[in-house]
Amino acid sequence: MIHYVLLKLAPGTDKDAVEARVRKTYQELDEALDFLHDPQVFRSCVERDSNADIMAVIRLDGEEYLKPYLTHPLHLQMAGDLKDAVIGRTSFDHL
Numbered sequence: 267m268i269h270y271v272l273l274k275l276a277p278g279t280d281k282d283a284v285e286a287r288v289r290k291t292y293q294e295l296d297e298a299l300d301f302l303h304d305p306q307v308f309r310s311c312v313e314r315d316s317n318a319d320i321m322a323v324i325r326l327d328g329e330e331y332l333k334p335y336l337t338h339p340l341h342l343q344m345a346g347d348l349k350d351a352v353i354g355r356t357s358f359d360h361l
Contacts, residue, residue, distance in 0.1 A: 267326045267361050269335070272318035274354035281319055284351055285309050288320055291344040295335070301327040302335055318356070332359065 275284060285307060292305035303325040310317045326335060335341060 267329050267332070267359055269324050269326055269332065270358040271322045272356045272358075273320040273322075273348075273352050274317075275319040275351055276353045279319075279351045281309065284348060285320055287344060287348065288322055291340055292322060292324065294340050295324075295338065298340060299331075299335065299338065301331040303327075318354075329359065329361070 273284070273288075275281060289307045292307060295302050296305050304323075306323045308321045308323075310319050310321070324335075326332060
């Protein structure tokens with residue numbers, strides 16, 4: 267399964283810092299979870315109200331692994347740390 271996460275950041279947010287934080291966390295999750303693979307983090311190159319600022323793409327071995335990934339302490343810590351910076355979040359999953 268492929269899991270996409272798109273983040274819209276609050277105006278004035280340090281996008282470099284958020285991107286670095288997301289990259290670091292997904293690298294740590296890749297090392298910690300046998301069922302998570304190939305994390306990639308992208309940053310939008312175009313400033314538009316309708317664009318997300320950060321997109322993460324990960325591969326999970328199956329949809330049954332979505333909940334363990336979402337509730338993993340590293341993921342929860344990142345979400346908590348970024349809660350004030352993120353004003354919109356969208357996810358998308360496909361097999």
